[in-house]
Amino acid sequence: MQHLKNALGSSVQLPSAAVGRMSLYLRELQRLSDNGVMSLNSAELATLIEVSPAVVRRDLSTIGAIGRRGVGYVTADLIQSIGAVLGSETSWTVALVGVGSLGTALLRYRGLQRQGFHIVAAFDADPRLVGTSICGVPIYAAAEMSKKIGELKPQLAVLAVPAEAATAVASELADAGITGILNFAPATLKLPKEMGVVNVDLASEMQRLAFTVTSGITGGAVPEAENQKK
Amino acid sequence: MQHLKNALGSSVQLPSAAVGRMSLYLRELQRLSDNGVMSLNSAELATLIEVSPAVVRRDLSTIGAIGRRGVGYVTADLIQSIGAVLGSETSWTVALVGVGSLGTALLRYRGLQRQGFHIVAAFDADPRLVGTSICGVPIYAAAEMSKKIGELKPQLAVLAVPAEAATAVASELADAGITGILNFAPATLKLPKEMGVVNVDLASEMQRLAFTVTSGITGGAVPEAENQKK
DNA sequence: TAATGTGAAACCGTTCACAGCT
DNA sequence: AGCTGTGAACGGTTTCACATTA
Structure with a gap:
């Protein structure tokens, strides 16, 4: 767990596991951006790095990234927000x-x-x-x-x-x-x-790889069926 | 979290964070062994990889390593036990x-x-x-x-x-x-x-390093004062 | 006496489920 | 109508504290 200041300067927490995911989000978003993708939703981003959509939403909301309900997130904005957190803006x-x-x-x-x-x-x-x-x-x-x-x-x-x-x-x-x-x-x-x-x-x-293979546990991700109302 | 069989063949769980530590224990133990160190206690091993003694004891007991109360662990035995878990015996x-x-x-x-x-x-x-x-x-x-x-x-x-x-x-x-x-x-x-x-x-x-540095959080480990009775 | 081994509590991150926006 | 944002439940890991054993 680590600290960071959000846009308002108040201190929030970013789980260290989330820091690792931020790099992956950024990597995929940069690729999408290069390919002209302007926006995407949490489910799409989740698929790209093989986590659940809930993790994506939680991560992004933790760093103060702003999505639009009913729509999703703007690629450029996300790159900006995540980059700021990871210090990609600093040279x-x-x-x-x-x-x-x-x-x-x-x-x-x-x-x-x-x-x-x-x-x-x-x-x-x-x-x-x-x-x-x-x-x-x-x-x-x-x-x-x-x-x-x-x-x-x-x-x-x-x-x-x-x-x-x-x-x-x-x-x-x-x-x-x-x-x-x-x-x-x-x-x-x-x-x-x-x-x-x-x-x-x-x-x-x-x-770690040898252990993963021997223990037979399939790093397989993506549990969650994401709720379907009623 | 991943599975492994203990010496008796029953299935136990090894926290995936613990898998990472196992490699570090093994690395340090091999070095100590090369230097002729025959045994050590949980506090010593803990210092070497900068975790708390409680973590060491929990980890070692999870994989079924056997220490001697009042004494500590035998270096060679630990190398053996941890190696078995990580598949170091397999070629x-x-x-x-x-x-x-x-x-x-x-x-x-x-x-x-x-x-x-x-x-x-x-x-x-x-x-x-x-x-x-x-x-x-x-x-x-x-x-x-x-x-x-x-x-x-x-x-x-x-x-x-x-x-x-x-x-x-x-x-x-x-x-x-x-x-x-x-x-x-x-x-x-x-x-x-x-x-x-x-x-x-x-x-x-x-x-991740840039984030650690910026967020000012000192990877600093070793909380715990280890209990002193009464 | 000294250090292990381990229930039980505390803590933290993830998942669920749904209210709230757009 | 659809997807975000998030309180609350859950599950796993770490920490505590102490009974246990050599």
């Missing part, structure tokens, strides 16, 4: 640490840019990489990290270093003024509690 | 589709292998890649996918293709007999409901 600057295979893949991935996340610098300990650049992002020496971060002032960092190095690098990032870390290293970072952390562990996700 | 075979930057990074990543996931084949549409191999994994033509999967019978697949191709490839994987997909494409797969799917969307995770 985030990001530092990437660890230019291995994964770091390289992230530097090459255009999807981050598209959502407003701009990687402005990369860091690696390998001297052969230092001085080169990938997709326009310069790679600096690990030793220069604090200094460069002080200069460029990126708000966020992506951590793609080996597990052994993760904790130390994370502390350094925190000291350098980074406010949030997307952590791909299979390690639990020990950080000041005001820092934001999101962990993505590939082996864990694979284990 | 999973995996197909990877899409050998772009991300696909390559996944082929190079040793962490999957270490947890029992063996990538046995990779597929890509680019003819320049076909016939080559990465870290010992042969790359086949996309057109051969169904045939090769029929031969090698991998249980799981990792999907690292562009969003536009994702749905079609996923259907083909389902038809070819794959039972679960780890999906990195930013698209909602439309699949038969008996198939397992776990989605990892890098842009979404970044948005």
